[in-house]
Amino acid sequence: MLHAVVMAGGSGTRFWPKSRRNRPKQLLRLYGDATMLQQTVARIAPLVTPERTLIITGSDQADAVRAQLPQLPPENVVAEPCPRDTGPCVGLAAEIVARKDADGTMIVMPADHVIEPREKFLTTVSAAVSVIDADPSAFVTFGIKPTHPETGYGYIERGEALPSKAGIALHRVAQFREKPDRETAERFLAEGRFAWNSGIFVWRARAILDALQTHRPVLAAALDRVGQALGTADEEETVAREYPLMEKVPIDKAVMEKATNVRVLEVVYDWNDVGDWRALTALVPPDDQGNTTQGKVFANDTTGSIIVSDDGGVIATLGVDDLVIVQSGGATLVARKDQLDKLKALVEGLDKGGFGSLL
Structure with missing residues (x-):
């Protein structure tokens, strides 16, 4: 079987x-x-x-x-x-x-x-x-x-x-x-x-x-x-x-x-394989400006970005491009999309920096 x-x-x-x-x-x-x-x-x-x-x-x-x-x-x-x-x-x-x-x-x-x-x-x-x-x-x-x-x-x-x-x-x-x-x-x-x-x-x-x-x-x-x-x-x-x-x-x-x-x-x-936040673009259709958003997001003059509000609050952006912005569980990530390969190192740094409760 x-x-x-x-x-x-x-x-x-x-x-x-x-x-x-x-x-x-x-x-x-x-x-x-x-x-x-x-x-x-x-x-x-x-x-x-x-x-x-x-x-x-x-x-x-x-x-x-x-x-x-x-x-x-x-x-x-x-x-x-x-x-x-x-x-x-x-x-x-x-x-x-x-x-x-x-x-x-x-x-x-x-x-x-x-x-x-x-x-x-x-x-x-x-x-x-x-x-x-x-x-x-x-x-x-x-x-x-x-x-x-x-x-x-x-x-x-x-x-x-x-x-x-x-x-x-x-x-x-x-x-x-x-x-x-x-x-x-x-x-x-x-x-x-x-x-x-x-x-x-x-x-x-x-x-x-x-x-x-x-x-x-x-x-x-x-x-x-x-x-x-x-x-x-x-x-x-x-x-x-x-x-x-x-x-x-x-x-x-x-x-x-x-x-x-x-x-x-x-x-x-x-x-x-949904490797990191960039994969979300293939799962959630982007808007006319190439932004992939979830939750309460107001994107003004913003292009090619991934923005996720997971805490119920509003994320408003102005004049940004190719960013990843995620708000969840009392923490906020702001990163360039081309830097996401370094996210694991950032998380490890947070632990060493005394922010282990956010991990």
């Missing part, structure tokens, strides 16, 4: 001040009537029941996640005692799935992507599952066709073409590439055989655990000790002891870059 694993951790820096440590972006309603986490779970719901849906999150966010997803069994919201990147996160989820369903297939998804339309996403998932059903040792990743030379994403180089699935192109993966510099990204785009790495994967739970055993045996041994304790009186103590000592490593580096049986489906849906 298919199980959904939603990775819902995060430190809440990229959408500060609206996001906070206990309220990262996936718990926010950035657009529409539901939070990003709720939209992610609803998106996969036609293929996966709540009982087969796992959320892996931080211990300080678990209660908020359960409150947002009351349809899930409370125990399906699994709290990591500390962040250890996606390798241990995926491994922990695989241990849980494998003990419930020895032949279980997992789709692993970040909680904070925007994907439209849902029907094309579900078709892609079903295509990936059919690949795994035919070869349970395979790993499938979803590749996004690049639209510009993006330096903020990892890339997948396509290899041999395989028979398509449901009209979706399928290839072997030649190799994974790290986030490139501008010149390399432009070359990737021109060559046409590279896809953005979406971070969405489909595989058998047992297969990813076996791969971790091969490529990361120390991590796999720690995960096995956790797995043996699941559902016993020792579970909480074992997780608390083992998890902080696990290697902090992405699943891409731990397995995907080393495995030889990786396939990539070139997806046909629209995808946005």
Whole structure:
């Protein structure tokens, strides 16, 4: 059976001040009537029941996640005692799935992507599952066709073409590439055989655990000790002891870059990873002056800006261009759009500067 694993951790820096440590972006309603986490779970719901849906999150966010997803069994919201990147996160989820369903297939998804339309996403998932059903040792990743030379994403180089699935192109993966510099990204785009790495994967739970055993045996041994304790009186103590000592490593580096049986489906849906406030422009149509606004905003002689009033107050602007202005939770951010890559450093500076209560 298919199980959904939603990775819902995060430190809440990229959408500060609206996001906070206990309220990262996936718990926010950035657009529409539901939070990003709720939209992610609803998106996969036609293929996966709540009982087969796992959320892996931080211990300080678990209660908020359960409150947002009351349809899930409370125990399906699994709290990591500390962040250890996606390798241990995926491994922990695989241990849980494998003990419930020895032949279980997992789709692993970040909680904070925007994907439209849902029907094309579900078709892609079903295509990936059919690949795994035919070869349970395979790993499938979803590749996004690049639209510009993006330096903020990892890339997948396509290899041999395989028979398509449901009209979706399928290839072997030649190799994974790290986030490139501008010149390399432009070359990737021109060559046409590279896809953005979406971070969405489909595989058998047992297969990813076996791969971790091969490529990361120390991590796999720690995960096995956790797995043996699941559902016993020792579970909480074992997780608390083992998890902080696990290697902090992405699943891409731990397995995907080393495995030889990786396939990539070139997806046909629209995808946005909502990286920071600039992504809001693609989700909320700008006005005639190119401004994206939410809440009570009066923009006068203002162009190309993103302005969000989340506190109920009014933000009035005059004669500004290409700014991001966000007022939320007693804090206000004013930044040039081209400086948002430095927002994490700003938030860290606020903590050191004695403003930790705003984080």
